Amino acid sequence: MLHVSIREWQIAGTVTGSLLVAGAAFWWFHRKRPTADELEMERRQKLVSFGRIVDGMLLDDFQISAEDGATREMLLFQYEISGVTYECSQDITTLIAPLNLHGIKIGMPCSVRYQPGSPENSMVIAERWSGLREDAYVPWPTPVIPIQKARHRIAG
Secondary structure, three states, X not given: OOXXXXXXXXXXXXXXXXXXXXXHHHHHXXXXXXXXXXXXXXXHHHHHHHOEEEEEEEEEEEEEEOOOOOEEXXXXXXXXXXXXXXXXEEEOHHHOOOEOHHHOOOOOEEEEEEEOOEEEEEEOEOOOOEOOOOOOEOOOOOOOOOOOOOOOOOOO
């Protein structure tokens, strides 16, 4: 019969625990972290799913130079909730492909989605939703579905 002393169990437990901590630390430092654009897309998806809609107004569209040298398209808008006026901007650089910039009419009303518990977290445009009016935004093509004639069976 194999006899294992308490001291050997302590050593085995310490080695196993150290390996688990080292493995967890390795995973923590080498895991894939989401990029800033991925975090922003996730924020927009949450607002589309759970946000409330209020009327707002487009104030300006402008470009800024980012730290990496890229140019970012920004949209400035204003809205009011419970007597408090909020003025926010949204980076629309990743959403600009289907966006008709000439269709954005500054000073015109728009719809704003905001987070109920934090009204400063808001947006005007997302991948599958737009608060812009008129012909400014066509986020996805509308498929043309042919109407099929219904065939009625007449019981005889």
